[in-house]
Amino acid sequence: MMANREPAVDRAFLKELTRVVGPDRVLTKLESRYAYGLDATYHQAAPDVVVRVRKADEVSRVLRLCHREGVPVTPRGAGTSFSGGPIPLAGGVSLALQGMNRVLEFSPGDSLAVVEPGVVTGDLQRLVEAEGWYYPPDPQSADFCTIGGNIAENASGPHGVKYGSTRDYLLGLEVVLPDGEVITVGGRTIKNVTGFDLTRLFCSSEGMLGVVTKATVKLIPRPESKVVLLAFFKDWAQGGRAVADIFAAGILPTTLEIMDDVSIRTVEEYGHFGLRLDAGAMLLIEVDGFIETMDRQGRAVSAICEKAGAMEVRVAHDPARQAELWKARKVLSPATSRLAPTRVSEDVTVPRSRLPELVVRLKEVGKEVGLPIIVFGHAGDGNLHPGILTDERDPDKWARAERAVELCFKHTIELGGTLSGEHGVGFMKSPFLPLEYGERAIRLMKDLKGAVDPKGILNPGKMFPDPRNPLRAGGPAAGAAVGQPGPAGGERHGP
Amino acid sequence: MDPEELERRLIDCTRCGTCLKDCPVYHETLDEQYTARARVNLAKAVYYHGRFELGEGLRDIAEACLLCRACLEACPNKVDGPVFARLLRERVVERFGETAMRRAAFRGVLPEPGRVGWAAVAVRAAQRTGLDRFVGAIVTGSLATGSLAAGALGALPRLPARPLTRIHRPGSVLPPADRDGTDGPASNHRPKARLAYFHGCLNDRVFPQTGLAVIDVLRRNGYEVVVPPQNCCGLPASAGGDLAAARGMAQANVEALGRAVADWLITDCASCGSALREYGDLLGTDEARAISAKARDINEFLVTEGFDREGLGEVALTVTYHDPCHLKRYQDIPAQPQALLAAIPGLVFKEMRDAAVCCGAAGSFVLTHPDLAGRIGARKAANALATGADAVATACPSCRMQLERVTVRAGRGLPAPHPVELLARSYAAGDACRRERTPVDPARACQARTKASAG
Ligand SMILES: Cc1cc2nc3c(=O)[nH]c(=O)nc-3n(C[C@H](O)[C@H](O)[C@H](O)COP(=O)(O)OP(=O)(O)OC[C@H]3O[C@@H](n4cnc5c(N)ncnc54)[C@H](O)[C@@H]3O)c2cc1C
Ligand code: SF4
Ligand code: SF4
Numbered sequence: 001m002m003a004n005r006e007p008a009v010d011r012a013f014l015k016e017l018t019r020v021v022g023p024d025r026v027l028t029k030l031e032s033r034y035a036y037g038l039d040a041t042y043h044q045a046a047p048d049v050v051v052r053v054r055k056a057d058e059v060s061r062v063l064r065l066c067h068r069e070g071v072p073v074t075p076r077g078a079g080t081s082f083s084g085g086p087i088p089l090a091g092g093v094s095l096a097l098q099g100m101n102r103v104l105e106f107s108p109g110d111s112l113a114v115v116e117p118g119v120v121t122g123d124l125q126r127l128v129e130a131e132g133w134y135y136p137p138d139p140q141s142a143d144f145c146t147i148g149g150n151i152a153e154n155a156s157g158p159h160g161v162k163y164g165s166t167r168d169y170l171l172g173l174e175v176v177l178p179d180g181e182v183i184t185v186g187g188r189t190i191k192n193v194t195g196f197d198l199t200r201l202f203c204s205s206e207g208m209l210g211v212v213t214k215a216t217v218k219l220i221p222r223p224e225s226k227v228v229l230l231a232f233f234k235d236w237a238q239g240g241r242a243v244a245d246i247f248a249a250g251i252l253p254t255t256l257e258i259m260d261d262v263s264i265r266t267v268e269e270y271g272h273f274g275l276r277l278d279a280g281a282m283l284l285i286e287v288d289g290f291i292e293t294m295d296r297q298g299r300a301v302s303a304i305c306e307k308a309g310a311m312e313v314r315v316a317h318d319p320a321r322q323a324e325l326w327k328a329r330k331v332l333s334p335a336t337s338r339l340a341p342t343r344v345s346e347d348v349t350v351p352r353s354r355l356p357e358l359v360v361r362l363k364e365v366g367k368e369v370g371l372p373i374i375v376f377g378h379a380g381d382g383n384l385h386p387g388i389l390t391d392e393r394d395p396d397k398w399a400r401a402e403r404a405v406e407l408c409f410k411h412t413i414e415l416g417g418t419l420s421g422e423h424g425v426g427f428m429k430s431p432f433l434p435l436e437y438g439e440r441a442i443r444l445m446k447d448l449k450g451a452v453d454p455k456g457i458l459n460p461g462k463m464f465p466d467p468r469n470p471l472r473a474g475g476p477a478a479g480a481a482v483g484q485p486g487p488a489g490g491e492r493h494g495p
Numbered sequence: 496m497d498p499e500e501l502e503r504r505l506i507d508c509t510r511c512g513t514c515l516k517d518c519p520v521y522h523e524t525l526d527e528q529y530t531a532r533a534r535v536n537l538a539k540a541v542y543y544h545g546r547f548e549l550g551e552g553l554r555d556i557a558e559a560c561l562l563c564r565a566c567l568e569a570c571p572n573k574v575d576g577p578v579f580a581r582l583l584r585e586r587v588v589e590r591f592g593e594t595a596m597r598r599a600a601f602r603g604v605l606p607e608p609g610r611v612g613w614a615a616v617a618v619r620a621a622q623r624t625g626l627d628r629f630v631g632a633i634v635t636g637s638l639a640t641g642s643l644a645a646g647a648l649g650a651l652p653r654l655p656a657r658p659l660t661r662i663h664r665p666g667s668v669l670p671p672a673d674r675d676g677t678d679g680p681a682s683n684h685r686p687k688a689r690l691a692y693f694h695g696c697l698n699d700r701v702f703p704q705t706g707l708a709v710i711d712v713l714r715r716n717g718y719e720v721v722v723p724p725q726n727c728c729g730l731p732a733s734a735g736g737d738l739a740a741a742r743g744m745a746q747a748n749v750e751a752l753g754r755a756v757a758d759w760l761i762t763d764c765a766s767c768g769s770a771l772r773e774y775g776d777l778l779g780t781d782e783a784r785a786i787s788a789k790a791r792d793i794n795e796f797l798v799t800e801g802f803d804r805e806g807l808g809e810v811a812l813t814v815t816y817h818d819p820c821h822l823k824r825y826q827d828i829p830a831q832p833q834a835l836l837a838a839i840p841g842l843v844f845k846e847m848r849d850a851a852v853c854c855g856a857a858g859s860f861v862l863t864h865p866d867l868a869g870r871i872g873a874r875k876a877a878n879a880l881a882t883g884a885d886a887v888a889t890a891c892p893s894c895r896m897q898l899e900r901v902t903v904r905a906g907r908g909l910p911a912p913h914p915v916e917l918l919a920r921s922y923a924a925g926d927a928c929r930r931e932r933t934p935v936d937p938a939r940a941c942q943a944r945t946k947a948s949a950g
Contacts, residue, residue, distance in 0.1 A: 027528065029550055029551075029552030030550055030552065031528070031537060031549070031550055031552035031553045031555075031556050032528045032552055032555075032556065034528075034533065034536070034537055034540070035527040035528040035530065035532070035533030035536070035537075036527055036528075038510055038532075038536060039510065039512075040509065040510050040511050040512060041510075042510075044536075052525070052526060078512055078515060079512055079527065080511065080512040096526075096527070098525040098526075098527070099525045101525065118525070141511070141512070141513075143513070143516045144512050144513060144515045144516045145512070331571075333511075333571060334571030334572055337509055337571070337572055338572075341506050342506075343509075392506070393506075
């Protein structure tokens with residue numbers, strides 16, 4: 001398969017690219033291209049050439065060129081994807097958008113901002129928060145991922161329970177289609193029902209339908225105050241009951257994070273936060289609103305947790321103490337990544353009421369394949385992050401991890417859930433798409449893709465089961481799995 | 496690094512991209528090839544899997560790193576980005592050889608204090624006679640066995656007439672001084688400790704005033720100070736990927752400093768300090784480990800051991816401070832220099848934005864990437880100037896050169912003295928005050944105003 005792939009570009013093509021962006025922003029050396037072949041998964045495949053664009057016009061001209069020559073193009077933000085999205089499976093061009101990072105407009109009057117796709121999410125958030133506004137989508141990678149990547153993956157984070165995901169804040173987009181044509185969809189108004197909702201179609205299209213070159217995003221007033229609680233429970237059943245009761249009481253928290261016993265213990269060893277080691281589950285709850293309501297909401301949530309059987313509830317009103325309580329959740333990822341050489345992280349999601357059941361099943365999967373699985377995630381929206389502990393260098397353990405992933409997906413779908421709540425399909429989950437969608441629905445998606453991108457040049461090999469997928473075509477590609485320079489990167493020196 | 500250690504460290508990287516967050520080079524270039532993530536994974540391909548054929552493109556990637564450790568500080572898995580930049584540099588040197596300039600510097604000039612001296616004399620001559628950079632480079636090139644390149648000349652400030660080692664010859668032993676800094680009865684007292692002073696190349700040749708201040712402050716505080724013979728600490732070579740040259744210089748220093756038999760080894764150069772503290776690992780001998788264990792930064796030493804505060808007089812200056820990477824992140828000394836400044840009566844301290852972000856000098860980075868170094872420096876300059884301070888203190892001569900240069904370029908040149916120079920100035924102000932017998936309010940420090948100029 002990829003091993004014998006010929007470079008998708010030739011000298012004449014490179015010359016034309018150079019004419020569009022100048023020689024400094026066309027990278028052809030293998031060592032340079034290599035960095036653009038990876039993301040936060042354990043795979044990589046170097047592109048044949050990297051083009052670092054600065055303007056929508058450049059994007060358009062590059063795409064027109066690629067369209068004419070049939071050269072694959074993979075858009076790239078900060079490369080923090082967990083689904084392999086920005087990895088150029090078919091080689092060709094890696095279209096690097098980080099350089100398009102201007103905030104073009106901030107309009108409190110219309111409560112919106114207009115940004116280029118390379119703007120770092122956290123930078124936008126800080127900019128508007130300083131003025132009393134709030135851009136809520138909060139992937140944990142906000143300090144280094146880009147808005148463009150967030151749109152393409154429809155990213156969200158802990159505050160999703162109350163504030164939803166990226167798509168809920170998109171008013172309009174400027175998109176370059178695979179043939180280089182530039183269109184605008186949506187607009188600057190909160191309400192807009194004219195035509196098909198193409199804005200949402202491009203949102204979570206994983207860079208397969210068009211390249212976002214400008215986004216108009218909705219802002220909301222920054223909440224005045226918040227209260228943070230940490231509650232410890234004997235087990236998940238109790239924790240799950242507290243979660244259900246909080247909603248039943250008419251409280252909509254911004255955050256409802258849950259951690260299992262192993263996570264609690266690991267985080268405690270890592271940071272000494274004074275967590276209860278005898279707890280089987282821990283909830284981190286945040287509620288926001290007007291200052292006057294904080295006390296009341298804090299007490300109400302606290303009482304609900306206690307009624308559900310909490311062994312201890314800690315409440316924080318002042319920001320420093322709140323940050324401390326949050327810390328235990330924030331260090332979870334680095335802390336648990338020490339448990340094993342490799343942690344395979346999933347983001348399966350079920351209806352909230354099925355969460356305790358999913359946890360039981362996930363733990364059983366762990367036993368079945370003989371690998372520890374830690375469980376934590378966003379209990380408020382049913383989005384869990386099971387972490388399968390394995391070793392990328394050990395083929396047997398790796399195979400068992402892949403088996404565990406399959407089982408996780410199976411159980412999730414059985415419980416009425418979805419394969420991915422946040423991270424997207426890419427090629428990490430594409431082999432499993434038929435688990436969740438019927439044949440006709442998949443065909444519709446493919447028809448859509450074909451209508452927009454008849455030559456299939458934009459981010460090929462993703463979303464649908466595909467022979468180019470290093471995961472499933474001819475069994476697990478051991479080379480890719482252990483992070484070797486994929487054949488696309490390692491054995492040739494490019495054009 | 497042994498292979499097992501290397502493998503463990505390589506696998507620590509989960510490719511999350513957090514290291515993009517604070518990398519000054521990435522911020523300027525927005526180009527992913529110049530990030531810790533890129534280098535770690537290139538190193539992984541090169542070393543661990545051994546299937547990666549290297550091209551010349553590696554040199555650029557390996558060198559476009561400040562070794563500032565901002566990535567390490569950000570990394571949730573504590574992956575040491577600069578270690579991998581250095582590793583790749585070693586590999587580049589192994590495979591493609593050193594650039595002529597570096598070979599001359601690491602092998603020809605730096606290991607020999609005499610030749611560093613000659614190079615300095617030549618630079619000074621070129622500066623004085625107003626020869627332009629190009630001619631200057633030729634002059635220094637011929638005088639100093641084909642050494643410093645044109646860029647180096649442009650990067651250097653005007654050199655002083657007398658380097659520190661002309662004022663205090665190598666081997667000098669200076670007894671404790673009286674409170675006013677003179678050789679009074681105190682010189683016969685038993686010193687609190689015997690300290691060997693490591694001045695390094697820059698504070699000898701370029702900023703001898705720092706060395707004089709350090710010696711003055713230590714002597715006033717009851718210490719005996721030895722100025723042992725010494726050569727370059729080796730950091731430029733190890734940072735450049737020439738470990739053999741770095742080891743040579745380290746070994747020579749270990750021997751010379753060992754002979755000085757001091758209680759502590761004090762340095763006022765953040766870069767030298769971090770190099771000295773790595774000798775143990777670099778050479779792996781007991782002697783080297785002993786030197787590393789004794790090496791202490793002057794700021795940390797004074798704050799930890801305490802210093803005379805009563806003798807301090809007023810220095811009416813507004814001062815901000817820039818954290819050298821080699822002090823804050825390499826030696827974990829994040830607050831001591833500021834504490835010294837805070838102790839000075841009359842001095843107003845104003846923290847600048849992003850005080851701990853690298854200034855962009857990063858040793859030879861300023862020579863290999865003048866444009867990037869300039870852009871990173873310009874941000875630093877803007878932040879320093881925004882405080883309205885009269886001076887931007889810093890504890891590393893290499894940062895100092897950069898700060899003084901970039902603030903000039905930004906329109907208002909700020910001096911960048913070492914905190915201990917300001918401390919020495921404060922003692923001098925105290926002396927002047929006492930000489931004038933100004934009545935001293937016992938509750939407060941001496942109020943005599945010295946005419947404060949920031950220089
Ligand atoms: C430590 C860590 C924590 C994370 N936490 C979360 C989390 O809490 N929630 C969450 O949702 N995700 C999370 N992620 C995943 C990831 O950060 C998000 O998917 C993010 O949206 C990716 O943004 P990016 O800029 O890195 O895009 P990339 O990874 O570069 O690209 C992602 C996809 O978007 C496409 N793309 C990028 N820019 C454009 C554009 N302008 N137009 C069209 N397509 C484009 C690419 O082709 C690719 O398919 C996390 C990742 C890490 C490493
Ligand atoms: S070096 Fe650290 S921060 Fe950077 S990608 Fe690797 S693990 Fe993440
Ligand atoms: S050491 Fe500094 S310049 Fe080098 S990669 Fe890390 S953050 Fe960037």
